[in-house]
Amino acid sequence: MNSSMKQVMVVGGGVSGLSAAVDLARLGIAVELVENSGSLGGHAAQLSCKATDHCVSCGACVVEEKIRQATGDANIRVHLNSSVVNNNSNDVNRRKRFDVTLKQDQEMQHIEVDAVLIASGFAPFHPANKPYGYGRFENVMTTLELDLMLRKSGAVKRPSDAAFPRNMAFIQCVGSRDSSLGHLWCSKICCGAALRMASCIQNRQPGMKSTFFYIDIQNFGKNFQTDYADMHRHILIRSIPADVLKTADDRLKLSYFDPDTQAYQESIFDMVILSVGLTPSVSTRNLAAMLNIDMYGFAYARKTPIPLPAGVFAAGAALEPMSIAESVLSAGKAASDIFHYMKTS
Secondary structure, eight states: OOTTSOEEEEEOOSHHHHHHHHHHHHTTOEEEEEOSSSSSSGGGGGOOOOOSSSOOOOOTTHHHHHHHHHHTOTTEEEEOSEEEEEEEEEEETTEEEEEEEEEETTEEEEEEESEEEEOOOEEEOOGGGSTTOTTTSTTEEEHHHHHHHHHHHSSOOOTTTOOOOSEEEEEEEESSSBTTTTBOSOOSSHHHHHHHHHHHHHHHSTTOEEEEEOSOOOOOSTTHHHHHHGGGGSEEEOOOOSEEEEOTTSOEEEEEEETTTTEEEEEEESEEEEEEOEEEOHHHHHHHHHTTOOOOSSGGGSSSOOOOOTTEEEOGGGTSOOOHHHHHHHHHHHHHHHHHHHHHO
16 A cells, blocks of 8 residues: 555445445545454345346345455555544644544554545344344344345245244334334335345245235335336235234234224234344444534434535445445445545645
8 A cells, every 4th residue: 555645544344335445446545444343244245145037136246346346455454343442633734634543452553544434334223122022032033134044045944943934924114214212214225125035035935925014115226116016926014013922833923903904913924024224333423423423313314414524424324224236326426525525635
């Protein structure tokens, strides 16, 4: 890495951070890529390909290519198991510089950069306090956990007995659009991710039936109309279950209000999958506090976004809930903005 190059610290090694780092390096800017876990890729690295007899543009393959590009670029230096613990900004010849302190294990490192990009992603909502038995019933899982199962084994089996499920219930908006939690936002990606996943499982495991409990179906992806027309293979119920109980034969009973019959109904499933929402990550909140940014929730998604200090940029799900494709586009815009900032500052 050339010491005379302009330098940017990218905080977050998920798909948006990787994409921005690769774009910046190609523009001749040195990148310090900081990731608090032991590997790159973030949540996207745990996703499985959802292709059936054709590609469904789920984006799961994108992150692997971004990791390969970032780790093979001499202008990108990767810091794993690292976190930003302090920042002191100063002006040198009218140009702002950031003196950032990184902590890796118990070692501290000071790095001076010309700009900081917040790409610290999201945290999945933890549904333990919801009345769906998560953490108590083995066959209740989150969509992320189901995705990881598909990635590792290529098939879905019940954790309790390794049997193939005959039917599965997907409960949408778990932790999103929930005024009791103060989570008023839509997580945007959940409808598309769950429907693609169910179609993929049905393709691999013929005969498996899927039922979706939802508030409404959000538009997703450029092929939404085609995907929407394919939803006839699933049972769609516009209702959110009140609770999930375990039956004597190790199945799961859902109680819900049926809008068609205007009465409470009960249905039995082999597995229940919770489409958990996206929430702001702790890293995003901590970094915003260090940079004196007044934010809460997905603050940048407001109609009037909070202005960022000079030299500070943000991309991906640190801004608002985004799909993989949207995160890549957001990263590209951030890289372009940083490049122009470097030329004029």
